[in-house]
Amino acid sequence: MVQIDSVHLPPKIQLLIMSAIHNFNAGPSILPKSVFEEASKAILNFNNTGLSILEIGHRTSIFQQVMDEARALVKELMQLDDDHEVLFLHGGASTQFMQVPMNLLDDKETAAFTDTGVWSTKAIKEAKLFGKAEVVCSSKDSNYTYIPKDFAVPNDAKYLHLTTNNTIYGSQWQKIPKTSNSMVADMSSDIFSRVLDFNSFDLIYAGAQKNMGPAGVNLVVVNKNVLGKVKRAIPTIMDYRNHIKEGSMLNTPPVFAVYVCMLTLRWLKAQGGVAAIEKLNNEKAALLYKAIDESPLFTGTVNKEDRSKMNVCFVMNDASLEEPFLKFTKERGIVGIKGHRLVGGFRASLYNALPISSVEVLVKLIKEFEKSVA
Numbered sequence: 001m002v003q004i005d006s007v008h009l010p011p012k013i014q015l016l017i018m019s020a021i022h023n024f025n026a027g028p029s030i031l032p033k034s035v036f037e038e039a040s041k042a043i044l045n046f047n048n049t050g051l052s053i054l055e056i057g058h059r060t061s062i063f064q065q066v067m068d069e070a071r072a073l074v075k076e077l078m079q080l081d082d083d084h085e086v087l088f089l090h091g092g093a094s095t096q097f098m099q100v101p102m103n104l105l106d107d108k109e110t111a112a113f114t115d116t117g118v119w120s121t122k123a124i125k126e127a128k129l130f131g132k133a134e135v136v137c138s139s140k141d142s143n144y145t146y147i148p149k150d151f152a153v154p155n156d157a158k159y160l161h162l163t164t165n166n167t168i169y170g171s172q173w174q175k176i177p178k179t180s181n182s183m184v185a186d187m188s189s190d191i192f193s194r195v196l197d198f199n200s201f202d203l204i205y206a207g208a209q210k211n212m213g214p215a216g217v218n219l220v221v222v223n224k225n226v227l228g229k230v231k232r233a234i235p236t237i238m239d240y241r242n243h244i245k246e247g248s249m250l251n252t253p254p255v256f257a258v259y260v261c262m263l264t265l266r267w268l269k270a271q272g273g274v275a276a277i278e279k280l281n282n283e284k285a286a287l288l289y290k291a292i293d294e295s296p297l298f299t300g301t302v303n304k305e306d307r308s309k310m311n312v313c314f315v316m317n318d319a320s321l322e323e324p325f326l327k328f329t330k331e332r333g334i335v336g337i338k339g340h341r342l343v344g345g346f347r348a349s350l351y352n353a354l355p356i357s358s359v360e361v362l363v364k365l366i367k368e369f370e371k372s373v374a
C-alpha cells in the first residue's frame with residue numbers, strides 16, 4: 001500500500017483514501033462516516049455556539065437536549081414501554097457485571113447464568129461477589145462453538161443472564177429462551193442490530209463501542225419495577241434509582257461519547273430503524289458465511305444455526321495459509337479481521353455501520369486468494 005501523509009491532503013482526497021479501507025474491527029469499531037463528520041464539526045463549533053462540545057457544561061440546556069434526544073431515540077428504536085428507563089453510564093459493560101447483581105441480587109439469592117463465552121464467564125465471576133451464581137448451561141466443553149439448547153432455570157432464580165452475542169467466539173442466541181424468570185442481558189455486541197422484544201428483559205446493558213458509539217459509555221435499559229428490592233446498602237453512584245431520578249445526569253456523564261451515540265442513533269433512525277438494519281445485517285452475514293461455506297480453504301468455527309450475524313469467525317484448513325491471507329487482504333484495504341487469540345484464524349465484525357460493499361470486497365478477496373493458491 002502507498003504510504004501518504006494524509007493529514008496534508010485536501011479533505012475530499014482524505015475521504016477517498018479512507019473509503020478504500022474496509023473496517024472489520026471487533027470493537028471499538030466502525031461508525032457511520034456521516035457521524036464522524038458531524039462529530040468533528042461539533043468539536044470545533046457545536047451547533048453554531050462558537051464553543052466546542054468538549055468545553056460546555058453538562059447542565060447547559062444545549063447538552064441537556066443531547067442527553068434527552070439520545071434517551072428518547074433509544075426508547076423509540078427499541079420500542080420500550082413506560083416501565084423501562086434508559087441510562088447512559090460510565091464504566092463500560094464490565095462495570096455492569098458487578099452493578100447488576102449489586103442492584104438486583106441479595107446475598108442469599110441465586111441468579112442463573114448461561115455460560116457462552118468469555119464475557120459470560122466474567123459476569124458470573126462478579127455476580128458471585130453479591131449472591132449465588134448458578135450456571136444452568138455451558139458450551140465451554142467445545143470451546144464455545146454453540147449455544148446450549150436444553151436447560152432448566154430454577155423457578156426461584158432471581159434472574160436469568162444471557163450474553164446475546166458472543167463477540168469473541170462468534171455465536172449468538174438466535175432465539176431468546178422462554179422463561180418465567182426475570183431476564184438480564186449483555187447486548188454489547190448486538191444492540192440495535194436486530195429486533196427483539198426488548199420489554200421482555202428487565203435489564204439490558206451494552207458497552208457503546210461495538211455498535212452504538214465510541215468507547216467510554218454504557219447503555220443500561222432497566223425496568224424500574226425490579227429496583228429497590230435488595231437489602232444491602234448500595235453506593236450512591238452504583239444505585240440505578242439515583243441515575244433514573246437525575247435523568248442520567250447524577251454526575252458528569254461522558255458528554256462526547258453520549259453525543260456521538262446520539263448521532264449514531266439518529267443515523268440508525270434515518271436508515272429505517274432496527275428492523276431495516278436487521279435486514280441488511282442478515283444479507284451481509286449470509287453473503288460472508290456463503291463464501292466461507294463454499295470455500296475449500298476456510299471453515300466457520302461455530303455451529304451453523306448459532307452463528308453470529310455480527311462477528312463471523314472462521315479458520316483456514318491449512319493454518320500455514322493464514323498469515324499469507326491476512327497479508328493479502330491487508331494490502332487490499334481490509335482492516336481488523338485477525339481472529340481473537342482464543343479462537344485463532346479470522347473474525348470479521350459486521351456491525352451496523354459496515355456497508356455491504358465492504359463484505360463484497362472481502363468475499364471477492366476470498367475467491368481471488370483461492371485462485372492464487374489453487
Ligand SMILES: *Cc1c(COP(=O)(O)O)cnc(C)c1O
Pocket residue numbers: 027091092093094095119163165166167186187188189207208210
Ligand atoms: C466488549 C464486550 C464487553 C466488555 O465491554 P467493556 O466496555 O470493555 O467493559 C462485555 N460484553 C460483551 C458481550 C462485549 O462484546
